Amino acid sequence: MLKKASLFMTIMFGLSLVLAACAAPAPVTVRETVEVPGPERTVIVEVTPAPEAKMCDGVTVVAVTQPGPYIAGPLFDHADEWTELTGGQVEVLEVPYGDLYTQIMTSFTTGVHAYDILVVGATWLPDFTPYLVPLDDYIADPDTDPDWEDVLPAFREIIAKWEGKYYALTLDGDTHSLFYRRHLFEDATNQANFKAQYGYDLQVPETMDQLRDVAEFFTGWDWSGDGQDDYGWAQPMARGEQAHWWFWDFVAPYCVIPPGPEGPDQYRGQLYFDPETMEPLVNEPCMLKGLELYKEMTAFGPPGMEAWNVGEIRSGFPGTGNIAMTIEWGTFPGMCEDPAMADPTAIGDCGTAPRPGSLEVWDRENQTWLTLDEPNTAPLLNFGGWVGAVTQTSENPDCAYDFIKFLNSPEISAQDVVIGDTGFNVYRYSHVRDLTIWVDAWGAVAEQDAREYLDAVRADLENPNVLIDLRIPGKPEYIDSVLDLHVSSAIAGEEDLTEALQTTYDEWEEITERLGREDQKAFYRAMMGMD
Amino acid sequence: MSTSALQIRGASFSAWLGRVFSERRAKYYFVVPTLLYLLLIGIFPLIFSFGLSFLNWDVAAQRPMSFAALANYAELMGDDRFWRTLLNTMIFAVVAVTLEIVFGFGLALLLNREIRGQTVFRVLLVLPMMATPVAVGYIWRMLYHVTNGPINHILRVLHLPMGTWLSDGSTSLMSVIITDIWQWTPFAFIILLAGLQSLPREPFEAAKVDGASSLQSLYYLTLPMIRPILSIVFLLRMVEAIKIFDIIYVMTAGGPGISTETSTMYAKLVSLTQFRLGYGAAIAYVLLILSIIVFIILTRVLPTEVEME
Structure with missing residues (x-):
């Protein structure tokens, strides 16, 4: 019995040794020469050095953002690389976009520590700043500087900043561009037919009137050769599905007079409010003109487009290949070049241009329309982009910041912005100046697409008339609860267009009164960089 | 401590246990957790939200809450x-x-x-x-x-x-x-x-x-x-x-x-x-x-x- 027991113990001991050897890393043998008193001799010692401590060993940072693949995808993709570098772990919580603001705000107002890192829309930053860590010291410190000067000014000085302080690092630079199927515009028959019908040459639209004509021209006939009628235009229009950013694309060129060299004033560079009175501008004649065109464009899109969301545009334009033009974010061209997402005919055929402008602009000061020689463009940084911020309740703000900095770094961000379904778009000089990263990612067939895309983005970002999304307290109420609703009602025919804009005006006034006109005015002027 | 003292203590503990878990009281021990649960999960939110409906608590305005009396209900009517x-x-x-x-x-x-x-x-x-x-x-x-x-x-x-x-x-x-x-x-x-x-x-x-x-x-x-x-x-x-x-x-x-x-x-x-x-x-x-x-x-x-x- 004793013999059996001892045999069993021996086997178990041997097994445990084998397992231990498999589990633990092999000790590193270091040969060192050490001096000992007496006659010189060499002693060989075996030492196992302690593993080098990393800055975030044992730390887990919790990040919250919208569900992947867009936005959350890169956080998951790069978490292991960051863990390798710092020893820290990242837990990513995915919250549906529609509930993201609400859930974060709820955790803040109830004082519950739920997240270390927010990866959220820059447009919400003003509401969150009371609960965030200012990042100025990190950015100013050469050891933790995220190569900040390489970030394009709009995304560095406007998007990541609030009331003079940096509260976030940019992870995505958002602006809309016009995307079009290039071969349609190069086709001689199309050119001849268009000229016969409209009396001028077919070209990529530079004005809103041209956009309307070209969209109409490519609607209702089978230009793709699949046996079904195709469409000239597509855009999301459903309520609660971000359609309001397209509304601004349509009204801004008619409404915004470019600011002078001293920046925006009461009448120049304004889209949302009069900065002197905080009176809404949404019932101005230029808004009505833009909304009329916005509604008219439904006739040139697929039936039921009134209920479309952004996903349907993305599957529609590159996916089915039966839509001639759309306006979208920079996520779009990456999808156009991805064989897994795009119709084969769309690959290498996705042209990009800046959004069309207008040859008329409303002069609010003199209550008259101005006629221009060159199209007035008012490029809006729609949504502004996704930013990473650190919460004040984080017990490890240094590690939380380091993970954001890692995502924002030129090397990592360059990998993300060229892939369509990361949702991250260009925001660094190094992204827009280096064509090779795009050609490497998309293939040589897409070189012209890449060049046009980068040119269009740069044209918008370098435009002195660049506008930002509304960023004042109560923004979700002004936009999501009121404007989005009444624009949707107008498109559905439930409200007359003028009535919809006037009701929006009235309800915006009520919100401003409730939140405090002077406070709101101060926030708005700060947002416009006027004080 | 002597043995008799221990016995007295043991007897009093048993008596205490007997009192605590008497048949008359035991029924409350089964009911109290449910009552607490109902109060915390069911009744408290009802009372809290009822009180909230008389307050002006506008988080977007970044202002502290204030008493609104019936203003919220009056606004709702219109x-x-x-x-x-x-x-x-x-x-x-x-x-x-x-x-x-x-x-x-x-x-x-x-x-x-x-x-x-x-x-x-x-x-x-x-x-x-x-x-x-x-x-x-x-x-x-x-x-x-x-x-x-x-x-x-x-x-x-x-x-x-x-x-x-x-x-x-x-x-x-x-x-x-x-x-x-x-x-x-x-x-x-x-x-x-x-x-x-x-x-x-x-x-x-x-x-x-x-x-x-x-x-x-x-x-x-x-x-x-x-x-x-x-x-x-x-x-x-x-x-x-x-x-x-x-x-x-x-x-x-x-x-x-x-x-x-x-x-x-x-x-x-x-x-x-x-x-x-x-x-x-x-x-x-x-x-x-x-x-x-x-x-x-x-x-x-x-x-x-x-x-x-």
Whole structure:
């Protein structure tokens, strides 16, 4: 019995040794020469050095953002690389976009520590700043500087900043561009037919009137050769599905007079409010003109487009290949070049241009329309982009910041912005100046697409008339609860267009009164960089 | 310590235990946790939100809360959007629940007999009820898709006019009602089928002997006898339908315009998008009171006992 027991113990001991050897890393043998008193001799010692401590060993940072693949995808993709570098772990919580603001705000107002890192829309930053860590010291410190000067000014000085302080690092630079199927515009028959019908040459639209004509021209006939009628235009229009950013694309060129060299004033560079009175501008004649065109464009899109969301545009334009033009974010061209997402005919055929402008602009000061020689463009940084911020309740703000900095770094961000379904778009000089990263990612067939895309983005970002999304307290109420609703009602025919804009005006006034006109005015002027 | 002292201590501890766990007191120990649970989870939020409805707590304004007295309720009385969403809710609830009961009763009558494959039919019919409302919402959103949806595809094949379903304010509410009917008719079916199977056979056999037709049996026997169960189904479904949120949120988010926005969606919008917590609580309370009124009216009007002439 004793013999059996001892045999069993021996086997178990041997097994445990084998397992231990498999589990633990092999000790590193270091040969060192050490001096000992007496006659010189060499002693060989075996030492196992302690593993080098990393800055975030044992730390887990919790990040919250919208569900992947867009936005959350890169956080998951790069978490292991960051863990390798710092020893820290990242837990990513995915919250549906529609509930993201609400859930974060709820955790803040109830004082519950739920997240270390927010990866959220820059447009919400003003509401969150009371609960965030200012990042100025990190950015100013050469050891933790995220190569900040390489970030394009709009995304560095406007998007990541609030009331003079940096509260976030940019992870995505958002602006809309016009995307079009290039071969349609190069086709001689199309050119001849268009000229016969409209009396001028077919070209990529530079004005809103041209956009309307070209969209109409490519609607209702089978230009793709699949046996079904195709469409000239597509855009999301459903309520609660971000359609309001397209509304601004349509009204801004008619409404915004470019600011002078001293920046925006009461009448120049304004889209949302009069900065002197905080009176809404949404019932101005230029808004009505833009909304009329916005509604008219439904006739040139697929039936039921009134209920479309952004996903349907993305599957529609590159996916089915039966839509001639759309306006979208920079996520779009990456999808156009991805064989897994795009119709084969769309690959290498996705042209990009800046959004069309207008040859008329409303002069609010003199209550008259101005006629221009060159199209007035008012490029809006729609949504502004996704930013990473650190919460004040984080017990490890240094590690939380380091993970954001890692995502924002030129090397990592360059990998993300060229892939369509990361949702991250260009925001660094190094992204827009280096064509090779795009050609490497998309293939040589897409070189012209890449060049046009980068040119269009740069044209918008370098435009002195660049506008930002509304960023004042109560923004979700002004936009999501009121404007989005009444624009949707107008498109559905439930409200007359003028009535919809006037009701929006009235309800915006009520919100401003409730939140405090002077406070709101101060926030708005700060947002416009006027004080 | 001496042995006797220990014995005295032991005896007093036993006596203390006996007192603590006496039969008279023990019953409270079983009830208290439940009471605490109810107070914390059920009653406290009700009281808290009731108090909240008299406050002005506007998180977006970044100002501290203040006492608003009845201002939130007064604002609600003049809030056109609230009344419009309430109308949508009532149309949705009455139409959907009525049709669910009509269809559910029809199916129950159909399957309340010996037919081959009865079990399979029953399982298939209750499947929609098992699906989560969010999944149902997405499924029907795809079914209704104007260009790629199978419903319009079938209509196109049959050379019938295609519908605009969710994208048109005049059809969107009916479209979400159809979805709710699809999901919850099985609930009415399964309860009513159980009710039909519990009815006594004798009156039906007597009626048959007297020469009553099937329709006469249905009208004079089945309906009066099943009426209490119909009432219960109607009541339960009405209470649920008035609170509808998930399916509509997924399918239309309340649009186009305001055509499918219900009162619960509006309350959520006010509370958790606008972060007007006081006003949101007032809306929730008015909804609660209206639901209670509907419940009381229905329990008074609807029969709960078998009434036969």
